[in-house]
Amino acid sequence: MTDTQMLLENRPPSVATLFLDRVAATPDAEAYRYPVPADSGEGPDDWRSLTWGESSRRVFAIAAGLMELGVRPEERVAIASDTRVEWILADLGILCAGAATTTVYPSTNAEETAFILADSGSRVLIAADAAQLAKARQRRAELPELEHVVVIDPEGALDEEGDGWVLSLAELEKRGEAYLAQHPAAVTDAVAAITKDQLATLIYTSGTTGRPKGVRLPHDCWSYMARAIQAIDLLEAEDVQYLWLPLAHVFGKVLTAGQISVGHITAVDGRVDKIIENLPVVQPTYMAAVPRIFEKVYNGVAGRARAGGAAKYRIFQWAAGVARDYAKATQNSMRLTGTPSAPMGLRTKHALADKLVYSKLREAFGGRLRACVSGSAALAPDIGYFFAGAGIHILEGYGLTESSAASFVNPGENYRTGTVGKALPGLEVRIAEDGEILLRGPGIMQGYHGLPDKTAEVLEPDGWFHTGDIGELSPDGFLKITDRKKDLIKTSGGKYIAPAEVEGQFKAVCPFVSNVLVVGGGRNFCTALLALDEPTILGWAAEHGLDGRPYAEVVATDEVRELIDGYVQRLNEGLQRWQQIRRFRILPRDLDIEHGDLTPSLKLKRPVVEREFAPLIEEMYAGSREA
Structure with a gap:
């Protein structure tokens, strides 16, 4: 049996177990970094850290607090918040209580938020602030199962009802600490009782048409994903990840599972308008993003070059062409010989372009970026080749909410722009006669919540999942997505x-x-x-x-x-x-x-x-x- 097979087959039943194992292994290592705005509201943020041990104390307090509120295994607790360290701590708290997380985008309107809370049967909502609380408050009459709202930032979120319906996250943690004083083994016992098929997460597909569907992902999906990511050496223990993606989305969620298994640092800040400012401060070695971010960076660089005058813009256009040619040459060489190389003349041009353009671009990303992962939609190959040639390696990946996000990813140095890489270990893939990609493996959902007919449309009895995407597999296993079948x-x-x-x-x-x-x-x-x-x-x-x-x-x-x-x-x-x-x-x-x-x-x-x-x-x- 290979090391990869052992890693996957011996995976624990839940990511909650993985978290406890990580805390036991490296309690004093840094786990998370997060920004605290300056008191004046002006000037740079103050970045602070949590070790794995410090994180576990807060996670245990949240888990015990939910138990004290009466939340039981597999009952749903919703999170409606921007990406922040409290989102991760709350999610881990929910999982360690044996409950299941319902994710809600903070941009979701009150009507759809109420639909998700009602459809999921969520008993508690953890809301970012008064604005998120207001959505539930407006629809409270439609949400008889929602017994409490816990607010992370309680300013302006007074309990108007006066019946204890609203409490702050700090209050929840205090109640949890008191509960643990009386029942010290409550959380560890709850984690030990979790089975791999127990519901862990309900993620509602934002959907391009109609009502969102709740995708049921059991604990084993996340445990498998965490170990599969570790097995392909995508991340290293020394990495610093910059996490800004929405954690209500499966792409952001899977990154938190991978981090726990590998044990690297994650800097968490979901403010998209702060990305450019944060990069030189965080100096990430690894970052995941959606294609639109890379498109905006590319357009911004091109725009600044154009604003610098005709000569500067010509230099940029020349350098962009060199980057693409260099990336294509080195990737082709890597595929044929196993070693990246380019003709001497192209290497000379590339070295000059690096001094004039690429080095400045890498500095804007913090200067230490080892790789980016791009997912959620297709990245235009020419933009991918540009960044590859500039020394910013974008590893495209592919997956769906229904497959726990990560099904394919490009393998490290051997990546191929224009493809989404190879299947994760443990995943089966085949291409149907009409070109549709079919997947089967431990990361595939249990089905759509309360929608057996919809589930049957995409999930065969033998476990094959119909993705709805059209694709082609190369002889050596690299997948290229052509389009959505329905598009x-x-x-x-x-x-x-x-x-x-x-x-x-x-x-x-x-x-x-x-x-x-x-x-x-x-x-x-x-x-x-x-x-x-x-x-x-x-x-x-x-x-x-x-x-x-x-x-x-x-x-x-x-x-x-x-x-x-x-x-x-x-x-x-x-x-x-x-x-x-x-x-x-x-x-x-x-x-x-x-x-x-x-x-x-x-x-x-x-x-x-x-x-x-x-x-x-x-x-x-x-x-x-x-x-």
């Missing part, structure tokens, strides 16, 4: 088009684009709705006589249309005739979560966007032969 477009001429592929290529070609949606199903040609990156296009506008105008006015000008048309024509040069974008419209605003255009994990809600901007779509097809 494939068939033109009226009978040609199939993968819109995500075209959209990704445009993001690599055009440094101004933020979001793009290709339309063409049942039509005789393709069109596109384009949303531009506001800071980047306004920077360009200031240089071209349009300074001071708002975004909506800038993007409506002939100058901007001509600018973007040039990039569309460049895109079309590399596409088959039936894939080409014949017409486009620039949207008067960017697509976002607030308007319902994107899921909280920044996936495009195609039906929503198409409905909202239907007049623009019809306008593009007006007068065509199909009209």
Whole structure:
């Protein structure tokens, strides 16, 4: 039996057990770093630390506090909070009590929050602040099973009801400490009683259509994920991870499981507007992100180069081309020979470009970044090659909420841009006749909560899960995702088009684009709705006589249309005739979560966007032969 097989087969029944093992092994090692804003509200944050031992004391107090409130094994406790260290401590507290965590995005509105709380049967809600509490308070009459709300930041969250319905996290921990004084073995006994098939987490898919579905993930899913991540050496004990992803999302959640198994440090701060400021402070060696972050960084670098004048922008364009060529050459060499290398002339250009451009980019990421993992959506290969050539290695991965997030990931130095890597050990994969990816293994969900018919649609009796994604496997096991099965477009001429592929290529070609949606199903040609990156296009506008105008006015000008048309024509040069974008419209605003255009994990809600901007779509097809 190999070391990997032993690691997986001897995994404990729960991540709660893993946590207790980690605390026992390295109680004094640093576990978490977290920011505390300055008292004045101005100036840099004060970053503080928790050791594994200190973390366990808080986790035990939260677990015992929930027991004191009457929470029993597998009963649900919801968390509605931004990403912060208390989210992780609360989640571990819930798991160590034997209960199950229901995750709620803090951006979720009151109606959908109430639906999730009611559908899950959550007995307690741990809310970030008064704003999250207000959502439950508005709908309290619809939530008879919700017995308490615990507020992390209690300011402004007074118990208006006066019946003990609301208490602070500090109060919960005090009650837990008192409970442990009377029942010292309560938490360890609860952890010892957890079975691998016991429900650990209910994660509601944000979904691109309809009501969210609660994905039932048992304790064994997280224990397996933690050990599988450890087995592939993706993380090292000396790593410092910067965690800002939403922990209500399965991608963020799996990172916490992997950390416990490996034992590295995690710096936690979910404030997206602080990422650029935090990177030089945290100096991470490892970070996970979604493609939109890398796209924004790329657009920002290109925009600053353009603002520096024509000569500086030419240098950037040259360096970007060199980075891509270098990445392709070294990855191809690695695949053929096992050693990354490039021709001498390219190495010379790369060394010069590194001094002029790449080294500054790496410093902006903190200067110590060993690797990034990108997931949740496809990363445009040209953007991936750019960062790879610049020495920022983006390891694309793939998984779904239903598969506990991490099913495939690119393997360290042997990664291949444009693929999502190889299957994690212990996971079976096959490609159906129609190209759909099917998965089977310990990370697959038990099913959708209370929805047996929906479960049966995607989960076969023998355990094979239908992902809904189309993909191809290379002979040596690297997976390439083509598109979502339901998102494939068939033109009226009978040609199939993968819109995500075209959209990704445009993001690599055009440094101004933020979001793009290709339309063409049942039509005789393709069109596109384009949303531009506001800071980047306004920077360009200031240089071209349009300074001071708002975004909506800038993007409506002939100058901007001509600018973007040039990039569309460049895109079309590399596409088959039936894939080409014949017409486009620039949207008067960017697509976002607030308007319902994107899921909280920044996936495009195609039906929503198409409905909202239907007049623009019809306008593009007006007068065509199909009209």
